[in-house]
Amino acid sequence: MFPGFVLQQIMNSLAVRQVLPKGAGRTELVWTCFGYASDDAKMDELRMRQSNLVGPAGYISLEDGAATGFVQRGAAGASERSSFVEMGGRSVESSESRVTETSVRGLWQQYRRHMGL
């Protein structure tokens, strides 16, 4: 139940990407996209068009599942080994660049705190 989700903003629409592990070799990714009850038909239409960017056929997210699948397949044959890329440093903070794993570091640091590790 530990926060396995990313809250994101695409243009002016909010969305949640939720990771549901189903086993060692299987994960489900659930997309939830939000609108407001006060949205009119034109805004609904706009959000529908923006939703093309996300989801399993999303223009910006289509490759994500496949890419993590490649990593899974590649790592399967190297279970005794480890590697580490310090992308964006070691801290958990906002950055000028998008090339950072700050949110991943933040997740694991919080996890360790909660688990007393």
Add this chain to the structure above:
Amino acid sequence: MDAALQLAVENLIARYVHAIDDDRLEDWPGFFVEKGRYRITTAENFEHGLPLSIIYADSRAMLADRVSALRHANIYEAQRYRHLVSSTLVERVDADTARATSNFQVVRIMHTGDSMLFASGRYLDRIRLHGDGGRPQFEERVVIIDSRSVDTLLAIPL
């Protein structure tokens, strides 16, 4: 039952799936009228009246954009589809329009040869009987996938 209408609709749907399966994606937008609508959604979303779609287009131009993205922008493992379409029920709306419901299954064949039943569901179509060149075209095609999930990604349209 209007046999000529049934055949015309089945022929449209057959030409549509062959274009996709044959990797003639550039032909895909032409199956729709200019302001044609196409969306893929899940049965769960559809039944709950939730509009979120996996692919959404409300014009032929948006379909052409998607083809362009698949050919030039997106990166995904080489794969092909094989559609099976069956049980097409056709209902005439007026002199120029018909509705149709069909079942479909799509096998996805990866470049490795691995094949899987990728998607099953139904097509809900609204068809203009005399579109471009006098041929039937889709005014709207709603693709409802039975499953709530899609394996890895959906690149090629259904």
